[in-house]
Amino acid sequence: MLHPSYTDLMKVVNQDVEEGDTKIVNSRYSIVLATAKRARQLIDHADPLVPTKDGEKPLSVAIDEMNSGKLKVIGEDTEE
Structure with a gap:
């Protein structure tokens, strides 16, 4: 089982969204895509943003990074 849950991760990602605004992430699919993309970056030797343990898998690190904010x-519509 995934800890934290998808809903917990969605709350963390959307915590800065004002009441009535469109949420950044509104589905589990979006959470899966974001963590998978970050895990691929970690596999390609990106530096982790949180402390890691020896042998910890990239997906677990990506989930920890997302959960810690x-x-x-x-979003795809956002230009930055």
């Missing part, structure tokens, strides 16, 4: 998910 270190990752910012940007």
Whole structure:
């Protein structure tokens, strides 16, 4: 089982969204895509944003990063 849950991760990602605004992430699919993309970056030797343990898998690190608020998910419609 995934800890934290998808709904917990969605709350973390959407915590800065004002009441009535469109949420950044509104489905589990979006959470899966964001963490998978970050895991691929970690596999390609990106530096982790949170402390890691020896042998910890990239997906677990990506989930920890998202849960701690270190990752910012940007919607496709957003230009930055």
